[in-house]
Amino acid sequence: MNKILISLFLMSLLIAFTNCDNDKKTEVPFPSQISDIKTEPRVGGVLLSWDIPQDSNYFYVQTRYEKNGRTIKTNSSIFTDSVVIGGLLNKFEYVFEVQAFNEDLVGNEVLTTSAVRPIRRGKDITYQPESNVDIELTDDMIDTYTQESSEGPKKNLLDGNINSYWHTAWSSGVAPLPHWIQINFDEPTEIGGMRYTFRQNGDENGRPSQWDLQVSDDGNAWTTVWTSEENLPTSPVASTQTLLFGERENFSSQYFRLRILANPGNRTYTHLSTISIFKKGLSVVDLEEEAERNYQ
Structure with missing residues (x-):
């Protein structure tokens, strides 16, 4: 009987010690605190970053914010010191809560950021040449520099006659x-662009081989907004040359200068047969407005 009692007592002690040991193994420390929360506006979003403590004694970091009346939660692992929150709108300011959790889902103090507004999305612009719009020019609308007095008046640029x-x-x-x-x-x-033809009976050395475009609000102070490539084609003589001022934009101004920067022969003169300008046909999608329509 005594042996049975002793055996039962020893088994009870063993179970107790085992339970104590299991309790020690499953005990999870309180999560350490992250610090120095920073926010950086991004296009359509916000970058949040923080300093990881030296002990890194937490399981994950949770970021929370309000969106359309809902609380959105994003979890970042212990090895991460930043997260990009996307799908946000420029017309709103967002406040974020950041909190570290341990494996038992116990959280440390909630850290709250100041309000931050994302950067507005841009526009997706696609060039559609079939939608170009020609702009009518008349002789009294153009001035030239320089101008030969004995031949080649400026009005010849607009008469449509390549001869x-x-x-x-x-x-x-x-x-x-x-x-x-x-x-x-x-x-x-x-x-948004120009077309021109070369003088039919002129020497190739005087044909334009590089252009730029300048704009002005008052006709006095000028700003260069576009420059062509060097060594543009100067033949065949009968072909029409087309230049776009940039790939996906039109330039708006009251005064423009189409400047001839170079010709193949480095001549101090130049000549052309015809010239015309047009507004580029563009398909423009406002990506911010599109994001607003799809905001969830």
Whole structure:
């Protein structure tokens, strides 16, 4: 009987010690605290970052914020010191709660950020050449520099006849390039490209091989907004050359200068047969407005 009692007593002690040992194994420390929460606006979102404590004694970091009346939660692992929250709108400011949790889902103190507004999404612009709009020009709308007095008046640029031509100065008032064709509108106008043809009986050395585009609000102070590639084609003589001022935009101004920067022969004169301008046909999708429509 005594042996049975002793055996039962020893078994009870063994179970008690085992339970104590299991309790020690499953005990999870209180999560350590992260610090120095920073927010950085991004396009359509926000980057949150924080400092990981040296002991890193937590299981994950949870970020929470309100969106359309719902609380959105994002969990980041112990090895992560930042998270990008996307799908946000520029018209709202967002406040984020950040909290560290241990494996038992016990959380440390909640840290709250200041309000932050995401950067507005841009526009997706697609060039549609079939939708180009030609812009009518008249002789009184253009000025030229330089201008030869004995031949090639500026009006020939607009007559549509490839057998007539415009010529910059070679007999008097000669000046080095750039030479230009200035277009004066009555009000701000958008242009996106140009077409031109070469003088049919002129030497190739005087044909434009590089252009740029300048704009002005008052016709006095000028800003260069586009420059073409160097060594543009100068043949075949009968072909129409087309240049786009940028890939996916039109430029708006009241005054424009189409400047001839270079020609193959480095001549101090240049010549053209015809010139015309157009507004680029563009398909424009406002990505921020699209995001607002799909905001969930």
